[in-house]
Amino acid sequence: MIDFKLDPKSGVPFYRQIIDQIRYGIARGELQTGEQLPTVRSLAVQLKVNLNTVSKAYKELEIQNILETQQGTGTFISDIDIKIPEKELQNKLDSICKEFTSIAFSYGFSTDEIIQTIKNVGGEK
Amino acid sequence: MIDFKLDPKSGVPFYRQIIDQIRYGIARGELQTGEQLPTVRSLAVQLKVNLNTVSKAYKELEIQNILETQQGTGTFISDIDIKIPEKELQNKLDSICKEFTSIAFSYGFSTDEIIQTIKNVGGEK
């Protein structure tokens, strides 16, 4: 389980910091498919924020099919592969790659430089 | 020169739409190094927004060394290669790649899928 932490001075909204930490946790393999996350109340108490702030983070990740929630039971890392149609997945990857490359290009980076850096920087997947 | 257009219904702030169109223009090669952009006033009139909205977009791109401005003269596409030290450039590329891959990973995409998509989606650079 992730050791959640909030930085009030970062300028990044609390709910977004929570989202990022879950995202990174999945990226690093610290969060496994099916694993239960802290309840909205327990994480809210731990982080000293309102439970709706945690709920907002969970909901946003649920919309993206990264989390699944069941009222009365809890919130879990979803089994992404089963949920989303292949075509939709590729469209998503296309759009985020397009967005990303246009940013990288505007800095003057080439496709080759980008790919090389992704190979170096990329996590363990 | 780009044919700037704003979509008030998109939900994307005006100044950000301007930034994106310049970014994409550079990515597609429509904007060349050294080329002058419209003056803040002329673009503001054309897009029917306040000149500060255009100025905000230009300034943000100037901070990123994508544009250069000279008061009394105008705003230009900067010659990126000359301006930024190689080390700083690589750090920038590292950070945006890291940010991007963590997002892509959290959707369940692999490094290979990402690279393959960038090769397909990527512009002409």
Add this chain to the structure above:
DNA sequence: AATATTGTACTATTTAATTAGTACAATAGA
């Protein structure tokens, strides 16, 4: 030097995002 053109600075206003307070609804388990 005078004037027009360029970007800048500062303030105010409006709009949207963020967080919190509180009550409600669904599920699990005793």
Add this chain to the structure above:
DNA sequence: TCTATTGTACTAATTAAATAGTACAATATT
């Protein structure tokens, strides 16, 4: 079935972002 635990819904309050109004400063041009 009753109670505790879970997430949800709705509202209010706060904070931040976005846009605009207006005056200023630097440069170019005549």
